[in-house]
Amino acid sequence: MRVDIVRRFVVAFLFTALAAAPLVASPQAARAQADPLPSWNAGPTKAAVLNFVAEAVREGGPDFVPPAERIATFDNDGTLWSEQPVYFQAEFAFERVRALAPQHPEWATEEPFKTILTGDRTALANLGEQAFTDLLGATHAGMTVEDFEGQVKHWLATARHPRFDRPYTELVYQPMLELLAHLRANGFKTYIVSGGGLDFMRAFTEATYGIPPEQVIGSSVVTEFRLDGETPTIVRLPEVEFIDDGPGKAVGIARVIGRRPVFAAGNSDGDLQMLQWATMEGGARFGLIVHHTDAVREWAYDAPSAIGQLKEALVQAPQQGWLVVDMKADWKVVYPFERK
């Protein structure tokens, strides 16, 4: 139970993202190519994806999807960008603690700040719920939404991933960028539906994925409207409002979009209910699971795993007809920089 609560906080606020560098594979580029998915290896996986889209737009066909119903939802961490060794949003939170430490001498002896400042991430994972509440309050609240987004953008522009020594926004999956572009080129509206923080993601999703702020659904803190003289602001408070994970993903989709998606992509059990909501019942529908099988180019993990556990969704995939993408076998390249 305790672990579960901690996991929810972790999932929601400390732990996912991508940054502001404009990346490859614009819709235009994808359309200009004969093959809209050049980074996918030929085979049944790629064929299934291409076939779904082709049938969705074939008017009069049995699997035609009317334009207004072309809603595609994507998880972010582990589905559009990497999530190892820790959700990228956690790295942001840790960096904020380091940046704020000089103003907080008391943190040298106070948890979880003490552990974060010593850099012992294993110890951090065992700190419990209160630690994450404290971390949320110290790094994700007490400022306007605008200021928070500025902090995220600054971090994305300066931080580098420990393994690849590159900005976090470069650790996006080139094949998924191509898939997003291909769906949009065929009239689909692409959404992110992530346990990650709503405002954290909005700082980079438009530049990185071509997904505008109004098509991002995520976990949120309570916010408040304030009029500061003649300046209207929205202020972030240190209180969780909504956890967009597990069943929360289906709830978030119903609330924000108000239509059932016909396409959903995820990579963990946190995406199970989104996949069920999108694909069970109804006409032409497509569920996709990114399976992390490539320990050399990315990471190999599923269950049990502290981050991105994939167990139940993998069991249900064959019953529900969800496509399991084998990262190692199905993707020609993982990251855009491999193409250079």
Add this chain to the structure above:
Amino acid sequence: MRVDIVRRFVVAFLFTALAAAPLVASPQAARAQADPLPSWNAGPTKAAVLNFVAEAVREGGPDFVPPAERIATFDNDGTLWSEQPVYFQAEFAFERVRALAPQHPEWATEEPFKTILTGDRTALANLGEQAFTDLLGATHAGMTVEDFEGQVKHWLATARHPRFDRPYTELVYQPMLELLAHLRANGFKTYIVSGGGLDFMRAFTEATYGIPPEQVIGSSVVTEFRLDGETPTIVRLPEVEFIDDGPGKAVGIARVIGRRPVFAAGNSDGDLQMLQWATMEGGARFGLIVHHTDAVREWAYDAPSAIGQLKEALVQAPQQGWLVVDMKADWKVVYPFERK
């Protein structure tokens, strides 16, 4: 305090709406005409609206608005359709009570059902918070979102407004339909931001206003994802999740859209913070208030008024440069049926 709480419930759940009949003034029709706002009388009000839109799309001009930033938000009750003698969503709730009464013989003596069944609306307004919670539970919860929308659609197709003896969806403002169409024809994304119920509004906004479900922001109840055998559903629970009124409108806009609107239209103090959020600070911005001044064709009211009180927003209008539309003087027709 008590009154305030009751008002919030009233505003949120019992009381506003428009229905499913496809109405006049499609974007195409508006574009085909030389005058995109034929139901507005010539004069400074109409000129101000047309000028804002013309300048917003004039590239290189000082008031140019980039396409992605062309976000326009509209209140619903009293701004896009009428709200008298009671919010239309209240009529729906009362009708549901009458429909369900045969299964609830105990309602003959239990409040607020007893009062609703006797039809004494004045008494109803004095019932207090618990009454509205009970009414919400009895009429707006305990079913799937899909079933609820079915009930709303059925009501809209069969119910008639007591004064006009017409479906509620015919009591929309023709000049505002033209304004919505004109904004969309110029690349604006039009949203509804209302204290009314989210799922209640989604039952008719697309057919009535051309506003799709994903562009509706409203008050909501807590919902839950359930898997009923092989059938995934979202179930409405009898608990208020969010009140999209007053400062909540600015909060709802920030959460769902993630951008500040450049255009906002309302008609009451419940729209004050939305108007402030949209128009104070920044470049080209436009605030509009529909002032109910026409006791003959519609209703004349502002403050004090149980529904749609307009006082503070009217005081701030000249300071903030918000356009106050005088319904009686500025609108050639109020409802679409007047044109026939």
